[in-house]
Amino acid sequence: MSDPLRILIVEDEALILMQLEMLFEDAGHEVVGTAVSEEEAVALAIETRPDIAFVDVRLKDGTSGMKAARAMRDIAGLTVVFLTANVRMLPDDLDGAAAVIPKPFSEKVFGAALPFLEECVRRPPPSMDRPPGVRLAPWYLERIGLRAAQAAAELP
Numbered sequence: 764m765s766d767p768l769r770i771l772i773v774e775d776e777a778l779i780l781m782q783l784e785m786l787f788e789d790a791g792h793e794v795v796g797t798a799v800s801e802e803e804a805v806a807l808a809i810e811t812r813p814d815i816a817f818v819d820v821r822l823k824d825g826t827s828g829m830k831a832a833r834a835m836r837d838i839a840g841l842t843v844v845f846l847t848a849n850v851r852m853l854p855d856d857l858d859g860a861a862a863v864i865p866k867p868f869s870e871k872v873f874g875a876a877l878p879f880l881e882e883c884v885r886r887p888p889p890s891m892d893r894p895p896g897v898r899l900a901p902w903y904l905e906r907i908g909l910r911a912a913q914a915a916a917e918l919p
Contacts, residue, residue, distance in 0.1 A: 768792040768881055771807055771816040773831060774846065775799040775823040779866075783817060783846075786873045799823040801831040808835040814884050818860070820847040829858045836860075842884050850898070857900040864897055872896040883907050 770787050772794060774780040784794050795811040798804040800823045808816060816835055820828040832843040836859050845857060848866040857863055861883070864876060875894035882889035883899075887907035893899065899909075 765881075765885065768815055768877075768884065769795045769811070769813040771796050771798070771804070771811060771813040771835075771841075773798045773804040773816060773818040773822065773828060775819060775821075779819075779846075786870060787877070790874070790877050792877070798831075801827055801834070804828075804831040805834045805838065808839040808841050812839065813841065815842045815844065815880065817844050817846055817864075820845055820849055820853070829853075829860075833859045844880065855900075856902055857898075860900060861903040861906075862897055862899045868896065 770792050772780060772783050774783060774797070780797055784797070787794050795813050796807040798807050804816070804818065816832070818828045818832050822828050822831065828845065832845065835841040836843055843860040845853065845860045845863040846866055846868070847853070847863065850863055850865045853863060862880065864872060872894070876897045879889055879891055879894050879897065882891065888909050889907070
């Protein structure tokens with residue numbers, strides 16, 4: 764494995780947050796910070812400069828993971844992956860996030876998603892196929908150089 768990904772987790776459910784930390788660290792990656800609100804997420808993204816952020820759509824005190832994702836992308840140039848049980852509520856372009864993984868997720872889904880997303884961030888286009896359970900935004904497919912046929916395969 765190359766250098767570990769530097770990961771920011773934005774999740775307000777303590778048990779899910781702990782599970783994610785464990786999954787990322789067990790896979791050899793470094794969790795550089797955790798946040799439970801939009802404001803915290805943006806501040807940590809600026810401070811820690813992670814490679815990628817995994818963001819819940821609904822955060823503490825009703826703050827928005829989508830607003831946090833847009834701000835982190837615009838201010839820090841960060842690649843964002845949404846984690847949500849409300850995938851159908853997201854627009855087709857994923858509101859600026861690169862990808863979405865639906866909740867509930869399994870260790871198997873994350874085990875397949877992490878190497879794929881690492882290639883997307885570090886060595887695009889990825890050499891491996893998109894794993895089941897990961898949907899990429901059409902704009903991100905273009906950005907990382909995947910073909911239109913692959914983009915069509917992203918539709919649910």
